[in-house]
Amino acid sequence: MSTTFDIDAIETEVNTWLEQVVIGLNLCPFAAKPQRNKQIQIHVSEATTEEELLSELFQCFTELDNNTAEELETTLVVVPGMLQDFFDYNQFIDWIEALLRQEQWDGTYQVATFHPDYCFANADADDPANLTNRAPYPIYHLIREASMSKVLEHYPNPEAIPDINIARVSALTATERQALFPHLFKSK
Numbered sequence: 001m002s003t004t005f006d007i008d009a010i011e012t013e014v015n016t017w018l019e020q021v022v023i024g025l026n027l028c029p030f031a032a033k034p035q036r037n038k039q040i041q042i043h044v045s046e047a048t049t050e051e052e053l054l055s056e057l058f059q060c061f062t063e064l065d066n067n068t069a070e071e072l073e074t075t076l077v078v079v080p081g082m083l084q085d086f087f088d089y090n091q092f093i094d095w096i097e098a099l100l101r102q103e104q105w106d107g108t109y110q111v112a113t114f115h116p117d118y119c120f121a122n123a124d125a126d127d128p129a130n131l132t133n134r135a136p137y138p139i140y141h142l143i144r145e146a147s148m149s150k151v152l153e154h155y156p157n158p159e160a161i162p163d164i165n166i167a168r169v170s171a172l173t174a175t176e177r178q179a180l181f182p183h184l185f186k187s188k
Helices: 007-023 032-036 050-065 086-102 128-133 145-153 158-170 174-180
Strands: 040-044 074-078 109-114 139-144
Touching: 007 032, 007 040, 007 074, 040 050, 050 074, 050 086, 050 139, 086 109, 109 145, 128 158, 139 145
Parallel strands: 040 074
Antiparallel strands: 074 139, 109 139
16 A cells, blocks of 8 residues: 655654754754754655665665765654554664664664654653653654764763753643644544
8 A cells, every 4th residue: 555645744844843842942952953054864754664664764874874974964764654553663673773783883873762652661651751752753863873972972961861851841831732742632
C-alpha cells in the first residue's frame, strides 16, 4: 500500500516544534546554533517497511559521514508512515544500533529519540517529564558524537539538563502545553 505525504507540511511542522519546543524551551541548549546556521537537515522518510527505513537511515548516516559538521551538523529522520506505536518505535532502535555496529559507526554517531507517545521507563503516560521527548511524529535524531563531546566540554553541569528540562515542561500551563504540543491534542 503506497502512502503519500505532504513532505513540505511535515517539515514545517517539525521545524516549528524544533523552534518553539526544543530551542524555544531550551530543551537542547546546543540546538540553536546549528539551526541558525542551517546545519540541521530534516529528512522526511516515505518508508513503509522496516527495510526501507533502515536503508534511508543508512543513507542519512552516510550523508553525515560525507559532509563536515560545518556543512551538516545533524539530521532529524521523521517517520510519518510507520512506527506510530511507541513499543514498535523503541524496538526499531535495535536495528539502528546494529547498523551503527555493522558500519563501524559506534563512537561516531548516536541516536536521540522523539515520539508523540514518548514515555520514559517507570513513568506514567501522562507524566509531564515525557514532554521533553514528545514530537509531532516518530523522529530519530542522528548526532555526531564528536560535536556533542565538544559542546559538552564548555557546558557547565550537563548532567543537570534532564532535570532542568523536566522542571521546565512541568511548569507549563495547560494552555502553554496545548500551544506548544498541538499534535498531542489532535483526535486520534
